[in-house]
Amino acid sequence: xxxxxxxxxxxxxxxxxxxxxxxxxxxxxxxxxxxxxxxxxxxxxxxxxxxxxxxxxxxxxxxxxxxxxxxxxxxxxxxxxxxxxxxxxxxxxxxxxxxxxxxxxxxxxxxxxxxxxxxxxxxxxxxxxxxxxxxxxxxxxxxxxxxxxxxxxxxxxxxxxxxxxxxxxxxxxxxxxxxxxxxxxxxxxxxxxxxxxxxxxxxxxxxxxxxxxxxxxxxxxx
Amino acid sequence: xxxxxxxxxxxxxxxxxxxxxxxxxxxxxxxxxxxxxxxxxxxxxxxxxxxxxxxxxxxxxxxxxxxxxxxxxxxxxxxxxxxxxxxxxxxxxxxxxxxxxxxxxxxxxxxxxxxxxxxxxxxxxxxxxxxxxxxxxxxxxxxxxxxxxxxxxxxxxxxxxxxxxxxxxxxxxxxxxxxxxxxxxxxxxxxxxxxxxxxxxxxxxxxxxxxxxxxxxxxxxx
Amino acid sequence: xxxxxxxxxxxxxxxxxxxxxxxxxxxxxxxxxxxxxxxxxxxxxxxxxxxxxxxxxxxxxxxxxxxxxxxxxxxxxxxxxxxxxxxxxxxxxxxxxxxxxxxxxxxxxxxxxxxxxxxxxxxxxxxxxxxxxxxxxxxxxxxxxxxxxxxxxxxxxxxxxxxxxxxxxxxxxxxxxxxxxxxxxxxxxxxxxxxxxxxxxxxxxxxxxxxxxxxxxxxxxx
Amino acid sequence: xxxxxxxxxxxxxxxxxxxxxxxxxxxxxxxxxxxxxxxxxxxxxxxxxxxxxxxxxxxxxxxxxxxxxxxxxxxxxxxxxxxxxxxxxxxxxxxxxxxxxxxxxxxxxxxxxxxxxxxxxxxxxxxxxxxxxxxxxxxxxxxxxxxxxxxxxxxxxxxxxxxxxxxxxxxxxxxxxxxxxxxxxxxxxxxxxxxxxxxxxxxxxxxxxxxxxxxxxxxxxx
Numbered sequence: 060x061x062x063x064x065x066x067x068x069x070x071x072x073x074x075x076x077x078x079x080x081x082x083x084x085x086x087x088x089x090x091x092x093x094x095x096x097x098x099x100x101x102x103x104x105x106x107x108x109x110x111x112x113x114x115x116x117x118x119x120x121x122x123x124x125x126x127x128x129x130x131x132x133x134x135x136x137x138x139x140x141x142x143x144x145x146x147x148x149x150x151x152x153x154x155x156x157x158x159x160x161x162x163x164x165x166x167x168x169x170x171x172x173x174x175x176x177x178x179x180x181x182x183x184x185x186x187x188x189x190x191x192x193x194x195x196x197x198x199x200x201x202x203x204x205x206x207x208x209x210x211x212x213x214x215x216x217x218x219x220x221x222x223x224x225x226x227x228x229x230x231x232x233x234x235x236x237x238x239x240x241x242x243x244x245x246x247x248x249x250x251x252x253x254x255x256x257x258x259x260x261x262x263x264x265x266x267x268x269x270x271x272x273x274x275x276x277x278x279x280x281x
Numbered sequence: 282x283x284x285x286x287x288x289x290x291x292x293x294x295x296x297x298x299x300x301x302x303x304x305x306x307x308x309x310x311x312x313x314x315x316x317x318x319x320x321x322x323x324x325x326x327x328x329x330x331x332x333x334x335x336x337x338x339x340x341x342x343x344x345x346x347x348x349x350x351x352x353x354x355x356x357x358x359x360x361x362x363x364x365x366x367x368x369x370x371x372x373x374x375x376x377x378x379x380x381x382x383x384x385x386x387x388x389x390x391x392x393x394x395x396x397x398x399x400x401x402x403x404x405x406x407x408x409x410x411x412x413x414x415x416x417x418x419x420x421x422x423x424x425x426x427x428x429x430x431x432x433x434x435x436x437x438x439x440x441x442x443x444x445x446x447x448x449x450x451x452x453x454x455x456x457x458x459x460x461x462x463x464x465x466x467x468x469x470x471x472x473x474x475x476x477x478x479x480x481x482x483x484x485x486x487x488x489x490x491x492x493x494x495x496x497x498x499x500x501x502x503x
Numbered sequence: 504x505x506x507x508x509x510x511x512x513x514x515x516x517x518x519x520x521x522x523x524x525x526x527x528x529x530x531x532x533x534x535x536x537x538x539x540x541x542x543x544x545x546x547x548x549x550x551x552x553x554x555x556x557x558x559x560x561x562x563x564x565x566x567x568x569x570x571x572x573x574x575x576x577x578x579x580x581x582x583x584x585x586x587x588x589x590x591x592x593x594x595x596x597x598x599x600x601x602x603x604x605x606x607x608x609x610x611x612x613x614x615x616x617x618x619x620x621x622x623x624x625x626x627x628x629x630x631x632x633x634x635x636x637x638x639x640x641x642x643x644x645x646x647x648x649x650x651x652x653x654x655x656x657x658x659x660x661x662x663x664x665x666x667x668x669x670x671x672x673x674x675x676x677x678x679x680x681x682x683x684x685x686x687x688x689x690x691x692x693x694x695x696x697x698x699x700x701x702x703x704x705x706x707x708x709x710x711x712x713x714x715x716x717x718x719x720x721x722x723x724x725x
Numbered sequence: 726x727x728x729x730x731x732x733x734x735x736x737x738x739x740x741x742x743x744x745x746x747x748x749x750x751x752x753x754x755x756x757x758x759x760x761x762x763x764x765x766x767x768x769x770x771x772x773x774x775x776x777x778x779x780x781x782x783x784x785x786x787x788x789x790x791x792x793x794x795x796x797x798x799x800x801x802x803x804x805x806x807x808x809x810x811x812x813x814x815x816x817x818x819x820x821x822x823x824x825x826x827x828x829x830x831x832x833x834x835x836x837x838x839x840x841x842x843x844x845x846x847x848x849x850x851x852x853x854x855x856x857x858x859x860x861x862x863x864x865x866x867x868x869x870x871x872x873x874x875x876x877x878x879x880x881x882x883x884x885x886x887x888x889x890x891x892x893x894x895x896x897x898x899x900x901x902x903x904x905x906x907x908x909x910x911x912x913x914x915x916x917x918x919x920x921x922x923x924x925x926x927x928x929x930x931x932x933x934x935x936x937x938x939x940x941x942x943x944x945x946x947x
Contacts, residue, residue: 068354070351070352070353070354071348071349071350071351071352071353071354071356071358071360071361072350072351072352073350073360076350076358076360076361076364077360077361077363077364077365078364103356103357103358103361104326104327104355104357104361105326105327105329105330105342105357105361105362105364105365105367106330106361106364106365107327108327108328108330108331108365109330109365120327120355121354121355122354122355126293127293128293128294128295128298129292129293129294130292130293130294130376130427130428130483130484131292131293131376131377132290132292132293132343132344132371132374132375132376132377132483133326133342133343133344133357133371133374133376133377134293134325134376134377135325135326135327135355136293136298136325138295138298138299139293139298139299139325139326139327139328140327141299142298142299142300142327142328143299143327143328143330143331145327149354149355151825152354152355153354154352154353154354154355154356155353155354155355155356156824156825156826157824157825158822158823158824158825159817159822159823159824159825159828159846159851159854159855160822160846160847160848160851162825162854163847163848163850163851163854180825180826181826181829182826182829184829184857184858185825185826185829185858187857187858188825188828188829188854188855188857188858189825189854190857191850191853191854191856191857191895192850192851192853192854205352206352229857229895261352261354262352373603378602378603378604379602379603380600380601380602380603381595381600381601381602381603381606381624381629381632381633382600382624382625382629384603384632385625385626385628385629385632402603402604403604403607404607406607406635406636407603407604407607407636409635409636410603410606410607410632410633410635410636411603411632412635413628413631413632413634413635413673414628414629414631414632451635451673512798514795514796514797514798515792515793515794515795515796515797515798515800515802515805516794516795516796517794517804520794520802520804520805520808521804521805521807521808521809522808547800547801547802547805548770548771548799548801548805549770549771549773549774549786549801549805549806549808549809549811550774550805550808550809551771552771552772552774552775553774553809564771564799565798565799566798566799570737571737572737572738572739572742573736573737573738574736574737574738574820574871574872574927574928575736575737575820575821576734576736576737576787576788576815576818576819576820576821576927577770577786577787577788577801577815577818577820577821578737578769578820578821579769579770579771579799580737580742580769582739582742582743583737583742583743583769583770583771583772584771585743586742586743586744586771586772587743587771587772587774587775589771593798593799596798596799597798598796598797598798598799598800599797599798599799599800649796650796705796705798706796
């Protein structure tokens with residue numbers, strides 16, 4: 060995937076559920092292709108299949124469990140989201156934290172299935188811990204800034220710089236994303252300046268009056 | 282839905298993932314239509330859409346969370362599984378227990394979306410508790426018999442009778458299913474004799490050498 | 504225990520930790536004995552023993568797990584809090600929700616040990632569900648009012664009346680407490696008027712400038 | 726604390742609850758003082774106070790939550806176990822796994838309170854992750870060997886060696902313990918040979934017919 064990476068989390072917003080998830084993913088695809096920027100659509104798990112069938116940009120899951128095939132009910136496995144058309148997954152999102160041992164199992168299962176992994180974290184120490192598990196990306200999101208409208212890249216550049224430095228020390232192959240409060244092209248530019256490979260955002264696009272315009276603004280300064 | 286109800290949980294078995302979930306659901310459909318018995322397919326959450334697009338029998342989710350539209354990541358909402366084509370859901374399966382307050386929210390959210398609800402329980406007391414929340418069904422499954430091959434209807438008929446009696450006392454409109462160890466037509470017949478409206482099973486069909494033959498056996502004594 | 508019951512949850516407040524838990528329990532004891540009102544002290548779990556050794560009022564645990572003796576680490580068992588001097592326990596507090604099946608196990612384990620049980624709930628439906636498990640008390644606390652300073656008995660008398668009516672229908676031997684926003688004697692009086700057997704409160708006493716005065720005010724209108 | 730460290734987890738065993746926790750801790754104390762070996766007693770949380778008042782060896786908690794003073798009910802805080810007499814704590818035991826972000830908070834809270842921290846882990850990758858959080862110790866316990874009677878130091882020496890090497894790379898100040906199946910002095914000797922600073926065990930002592938004899942055997946080859 061070409062850098063920088065813009066990862067759009069659809070959450071469970073009504074504006075990005077079911078048929079609207081497909082429309083939202085199409086906006087992402089349109090802007091991605093028009094501007095040559097990698098945009099990843101992260102719909103709800105039941106929407107992965109229909110979204111993946113409809114667009115030619117990467118589709119990721121919002122979560123997988125650290126279990127495989129077997130006697131598990133209601134769990135989301137790497138193999139099943141792969142079969143549904145996903146090519147990556149968020150793991151340990153701040154709204155869906157999992158046990159450390161399950162982050163490890165989930166990263167392993169995803170890698171085995173050939174899925175790209177983004178482990179979400181809340182501070183520099185936890186980012187270092189996540190980096191030891193060698194996911195493709197860690198995404199640092201200070202919880203107090205999530206949904207705040209105040210971009211982490213402005214509010215707390217040191218935490219982003221610190222995360223980048225800490226990860227390089229643990230495993231230079233792991234790339235860093237940042238999230239929380241991102242909604243403008245200047246936030247993305249600032250995030251890249253700080254050494255990240257891109258951003259993770261949700262409401263800045265999904266809850267925007269005009270999501271396509273929001274996406275265009277986001278990629279405008281790259 | 283016509284009674285009795287045969288609910289087939291696909292779990293995360295490899296034999297019922299992705300394209301194989303569609304094949305498995307087609308066996309269920311074929312036997313359901315040929316024998317006039319209600320069979321419900323319960324695929325993994327990422328498989329709901331493709332299964333629901335492929336068969337004309339009810340498709341249920343294995344789990345929903347007790348949250349609605351909003352800032353939730355990795356959660357499975359009633360609205361999203363409805364949009365994906367499900368018409369019902371398991372709640373609180375023994376492999377996916379949730380908080381009492383979340384069972385309540387999940388049942389409410391499912392009802393509001395027009396979904397049929399099956400709340401799974403482990404003993405008579407918990408079955409009574411679940412019945413107060415007025416789901417369409419409660420499904421009692423003694424944990425020690427799950428996957429045992431020993432049918433609850435034979436091993437512990439008193440727990441099934443007790444659950445039926447307890448539920449009638451709390452809310453006679455709630456119907457009772459039973460599960461754990463069910464694999465034969467005689468198990469289904471015994472479950473109905475004990476006052477249930479049907480059964481919940483998984484490995485008895487999915488892990489059978491010939492799932493279609495297993496389904497045929499299941500409905501053979503009704 | 505003589506009604507009404509005033510249950511004082513010490514939470515993890517600094518004002519009621521360690522030696523201060525003992526002092527706080529002594530205030531409860533003093534007011535209880537002086538006014539003939541039942542006041543229960545609910546210190547943190549590590550403080551149960553020293554508090555129970557120091558006062559002659561009932562001491563309850565804030566939480567127990569639904570497990571017994573065995574290979575469990577970090578779990579709080581009924582037998583262990585009994586041995587430490589507790590004579591009752593909260594179960595499923597809004598800040599420590601547990602699975603429905605664990606509420607059931609915890610109530611059973613507590614009863615077997617001879618402990619008084621208070622199952623906390625968030626609405627009328629969940630209160631009914633809890634009542635089927637036959638704890639000694641259910642304590643309804645609308646989450647939106649917890650810590651609000653607005654007493655449930657004033658803000659939402661219907662939820663309290665509804666809970667009392669629902670519980671009587673399920674099991675008339677289960678008594679109802681209410682909580683959330685309680686801090687004054689008039690709140691207690693209102694709660695009793697609504698048919699409850701008492702109240703559950705925390706910050707109204709523990710965070711008061713003068714906890715003894717707060718307790719005196721609480722029992723003043725009974 | 727003088728190495729090697731023998732950490733005895735009392736779990737919720739009946740043999741080490743309440744007054745029996747005190748007796749068990751006295752055996753630990755007696756053998757520790759007689760042989761100059763550091764033995765740590767890890768009683769259930771409600772037993773910490775009475776055990777800590779009765780013996781002059783270190784007493785640790787089995788678990789703390791990653792929260793501090795405040796509106797938390799049923800949570801175990803670093804400050805409260807310190808006030809109860811503990812001087813350290815297990816974190817993330819295999820029977821009490823917690824979220825990665827909570828391991829981080831728990832380690833921070835414990836350090837701030839001056840408590841020694843042992844973070845439990847299940848494999849080498851998770852051990853590396855835990856080491857980045859700079860606890861005093863990590864304790865690797867392969868889940869499949871816990872309670873098996875087959876000592877990890879014999880059954881899987883490579884996992885122990887690998888954990889020691891991985892931790893040294895991340896943070897050489899973090900020491901490594903190992904656990905699972907340990908019951909003999911030779912198991913302890915083997916663990917030390919492999920580069921650990923000691924062992925974590927439970928049933929090998931607590932469920933022994935003669936716990937004092939078991940302890941004597943444990944320290945016999947050091």
